[in-house]
Amino acid sequence: xxxxxxxxxxxxxxxxxxxxxxxxxxxxxxxxxxxxxxxxxxxxxxxxxxxxxxxxxxxxxxxxxxxxxxxxxxxxxxxxxxxxxxx
Amino acid sequence: xxxxxxxxxxxxxxxxxxxxxxxxxxxxxxxxxxxxxxxxxxxxxxxxxxxxxxxxxxxxxxxxxxxxxxxxxxxxxxxxxxxxxxxxxxxxxxxxxxxxxxxxxxxxxxxxxxxxxxxxxxxxxxxxxxxxxxxxxxxxxxxxxxxxxxxxxxxxxxxxxxxxxxxxxxxxxxxxxxxxxxxxxxxxxxxxxxxxxxxxxxxxxxxxxxxxxxxxxxxxxxxxxxxxxxxxxxxxxxxxxxxxxxxxxxxxxxxxxxxxxxxxxxxxxxxxxxxxxx
Numbered sequence: 001x002x003x004x005x006x007x008x009x010x011x012x013x014x015x016x017x018x019x020x021x022x023x024x025x026x027x028x029x030x031x032x033x034x035x036x037x038x039x040x041x042x043x044x045x046x047x048x049x050x051x052x053x054x055x056x057x058x059x060x061x062x063x064x065x066x067x068x069x070x071x072x073x074x075x076x077x078x079x080x081x082x083x084x085x086x087x
Numbered sequence: 088x089x090x091x092x093x094x095x096x097x098x099x100x101x102x103x104x105x106x107x108x109x110x111x112x113x114x115x116x117x118x119x120x121x122x123x124x125x126x127x128x129x130x131x132x133x134x135x136x137x138x139x140x141x142x143x144x145x146x147x148x149x150x151x152x153x154x155x156x157x158x159x160x161x162x163x164x165x166x167x168x169x170x171x172x173x174x175x176x177x178x179x180x181x182x183x184x185x186x187x188x189x190x191x192x193x194x195x196x197x198x199x200x201x202x203x204x205x206x207x208x209x210x211x212x213x214x215x216x217x218x219x220x221x222x223x224x225x226x227x228x229x230x231x232x233x234x235x236x237x238x239x240x241x242x243x244x245x246x247x248x249x250x251x252x253x254x255x256x257x258x259x260x261x262x263x264x265x266x267x268x269x270x271x272x273x274x275x276x277x278x279x280x281x282x283x284x285x286x287x288x289x290x291x292x293x294x295x296x297x298x299x300x301x302x303x304x305x306x307x308x309x310x311x312x313x314x315x316x317x318x319x320x321x322x323x324x325x326x327x328x329x330x331x332x333x334x335x336x337x338x339x340x341x342x343x344x345x346x347x348x349x350x351x352x353x354x355x356x357x358x359x360x361x362x363x364x365x
Contacts, residue, residue, distance in 0.1 A: 047344075047345050047348045050349060066260070070263060
């Protein structure tokens with residue numbers, strides 16, 4: 001069913017995003033809730049957020065719009081814009 | 088440090104050995120040109136200097152001014168490979184000694200002259216020039232229209248100016264990022280008075296000065312690769328860098344890392360070829 005495929009898709013995307021965020025910020029993935037404000041995590045700065053976005057774009061082979069790159073603040077939002085950018 | 092005359096450029100007046108430990112042998116401190124992705128840093132820098140020489144149509148006997156000549160890579164290339172008579176200008180006194188020594192060793196002493204001064208203040212520069220080059224140097228000059236007007240005044244009719252610069256990707260990115268920490272670090276701690284502008288501002292200033300715009304080249308990916316190779320060199324030479332100046336390796340890597348993270352998102356690196364002609 002379409003709905004369940006989409007759900008599986010977003011959950012895979014979310015887990016990949018979470019893993020990349022954890023690696024770039026050098027924190028455990030378990031500490032990162034879907035609604036954690038990425039710019040508020042200790043050790044995060046605008047450069048690290050850009051680096052995360054770059055890794056995520058490479059991983060999914062997408063280019064996000066500026067308003068998404070600079071506007072998203074949680075893992076759930078990042079996963080959502082990635083899903084929308086995928087073909 | 089010999090920074091008393093022009094304290095805003097302290098980064099460039101660091102011990103020259105620091106730059107010898109992360110730049111290529113020519114000590115060219117600007118983007119290379121990678122005709123193939125696997126090119127070495129040295130080759131990419133030679134390819135870039137040939138590209139610049141071609142874009143300004145440099146020929147034997149031509150008279151050229153290089154604004155922000157640094158450790159003289161392009162000055163020595165234009166003089167040695169293309170047979171040009173080249174004046175380089177830079178505010179950093181240590182760079183003049185370095186370049187003049189290299190010119191002597193290569194038998195180019197009569198074709199190379201280095202002026203130690205900010206470009207805006209220099210009043211004894213040659214005129215009627217065939218070409219002016221400015222690789223990553225106008226970022227340090229707050230009054231861009233004045234810089235272009237002065238450069239154009241030094242060129243003969245139909246002479247060319249090559250300008251390459253790191254730019255904010257557009258006006259809205261500039262408004263958003265002009266104040267954030269990474270930009271401040273790069274601008275204040277390293278560049279002194281760096282002023283990143285969007286390409287549109289460079290184009291507007293060039294047009295308003297009376298230049299025709301002949302070519303634009305997007306160098307962003309080339310600069311990203313260049314900086315990756317500089318970072319590899321900083322890491323490989325960390326111990327030697329620390330012996331010269333404790334803390335410098337980490338500071339360089341931080342700066343280079345920030346620069347590379349922003350390419351394509353916040354910043355671009357463009358070259359413009361301007362022609363003193365209708």
